[in-house]
Amino acid sequence: MSRAAQSVLDLVCLGIGMMLGAGVFVTTGFVAATMAGPAVVLSYAVAGMSALLSSLCYSEFAVRMPLVGGAYTYVNAVFGEYLAWVTVANLILEYILANAAAIRGFAPYFSMLLNQPSGTFITPWMGYSLDWWAFGLCLAITCLLTLGTKESARFNVILTLLHVLLVVFIIIAGFTKSKPANAQPFFPFEVRGVFNGAALVFFSYIGFDSVACSAEEVRNPSRDLPLGILGALGVVTACYMLMAAALVMMVPLAGLDKGAAFAAAFASVGMDWARYIVALGAVMGIITTTLVGMYATSRLLAAVGRQHILPPLLARVHPRLATPYIATILQGVAAALIALFTDFADLAEMVSISTLFAFWMVALALIWHRYCQPRGATPLLQHQAVVGAHMGVIVAASLAFTIVYQLHPNHWIGMVVCAAVGVAATASLQLCCKQHNAPTLYGVPLFPYVPALSVGVNAFLLGQLQKPAYERFGIWTAVITLFYIMYRCAWSYRCYR
Structure with a gap:
């Protein structure tokens, strides 16, 4: 893979692209209305601090071991292959499901952008709700990532910067219609609600570790990786807190919409046109989130294939494009098929542990x-x-x-x-x-x-x-343990022969 393809700006945009997705447009209203009230601003601050702690650990490891693979590389070097495999197998599943969940949210926001009902682009079929937009976009992003790191990085930088500008617009427009009195009482669910809300909005920060997955493609890892991770986290935390503050000061707690909170808030203050800006921001966030998520997944698969825990062909790099093209195509097709058949709510429940x-x-x-x-x-x-x-x-x-x-x-x-x-x-x-x-x-x-x-x-x-998350984690861990034993034994026997 190209070693000097990523600059600090590329890394910051990579992290922002993964974290600053569509989730903030949905999560903020739900947490404010049901858990934290106006103190949702503090929930984002607490979640940002917890993400900061993890990012510092990732940064040191990324500098010590500037190799593709992220958490897998670090855990493998310290605790050995099995725990590293359990860690990375769960991360691979998580990324693929998260990519499918993110792209599945494209059609409803795109419908809003075109002033159409949210189900316009969904096709019912034998009890399934087929989303061909999600399927096609997944394949298109897969093709872009296969073409090369520089090409996808440029596209991500442009899209991320536009997305940040739209978020800034939403913040400014929101504050022009804000009333501090709407944010009272600030702790309607007491202080405990802040921490309950932080546990949920924390998942809006998932993705900073994708920066560490690009370590082999960074010009100066010891300087650029910490700057990229911390820079992205700082920008995203500021955006989240300001967006939350604008929302809770636009609309009183009783008037908050749990779903499309920002669109409903702008409509309630006489700025119905701004919901199109919200939809455009969400669409761009979905695309950048999926792009970076699929990038990180392909690098994880390549790292595991390099260790022969998965078939080595996953680590194969295209001689001209300098990308792990087989890993990129396989995970892209998997995410596309899951996104085609599976509803967003079903996917979102599985993306966490x-x-x-x-x-x-x-x-x-x-x-x-x-x-x-x-x-x-x-x-x-x-x-x-x-x-x-x-x-x-x-x-x-x-x-x-x-x-x-x-x-x-x-x-x-x-x-x-x-x-x-x-x-x-x-x-x-x-x-x-x-x-x-x-x-x-x-x-x-x-x-x-x-x-x-x-x-x-x-x-x-x-x-x-909740309990279902642990049940899924236990079942998946048992399956990947069985696979590890069978595949590694077979591979070791072949090497011995």
Whole structure:
């Protein structure tokens, strides 16, 4: 793959394109109306901080290991092949479903743009709602990505910049019709509603890790990757908070629409024409989200194919186009078929747990990598046992905090005790254990507190998910474990012969 294809601007646009999708146009109104009220602005701030913690961990790993593959590469280097396979297999599924879910939202917004009913471009067939627009767009984006990184990067930069301009327009137009009195009371669902809302709007930030997947195609990884990840996250967080603030000050809480909140809000203040701008912004967000998501998925498949955990042909790079064309085509066709037959709501319910699991694993991997994976001699088993014990306490304290919050939300003493234990374990880890692999170029600030806090925050957000998400995660993990055992055994036998 072309090593000098991506600049800092390309990386920032890559992250913005993945994160600043259509979700903000739907999620904001729902969270404000049912969970947080006007304090949805703080929900986005809390979610942005949690994404920042994970992004810092990703940035250090991306600088240390500037290889395609993201979370798979990092977890594989630290915890071994099986846990890396479980992590990346869930991420691959998550990306493909997320791509299908995003592109499935194109037709309703496109219908709004043309002033047509939302179901205009949906074809009923044998109990299915076929979306040929989603199918065709998936294939078109697949072709664009197959043609080359530079071509798709230029297209993404142009589309992302236009999308950001439209978002800025929505923010400015919204504030011209805003009334601070509409944002009162600010905490109608109390402070707890802010955190419940943060657990939901966090998924609007999923995608910054796609920047790390392009590490091999960056000119200066040690400088450009952290700037790309943090730059994209900063722009997106600012846009989300400003859009949320404009919405809750345009319309009082009782008048918020749970679905098309921004379109309804503009209509209620006499700016019905602005709903077309909202629709155009959503359409552009859907296209950029799908483009970047399919880009990241193809790079993950190529990385796994390179390790022979999946067929090696997935890692094959086109000699002229310099792209992993087989991986790109296969995941594009899979997303297109899923988007054609599956409703957006069904897909959206499945897109969550795997990404948080990957973030959780990367934070743990960074702690172990710093303390127990030196460039020289391996530390004594006693040192590894002490580090492992500290990490176990941090994980246990995080899970205990989440369980107490879920079962006894008003039991603040229990949550404070759990948090104190986690902080004490982190401080003890810093004071009692020697780092055997300190970074030389870029390192996470306030180590090990930042990755430990990332472990806690991701555990907390995992605790907000419903039972079906865990059932799907368990079934999928069992399937991919069986595949791993059978395929790797067969591959090892062939290599032995």
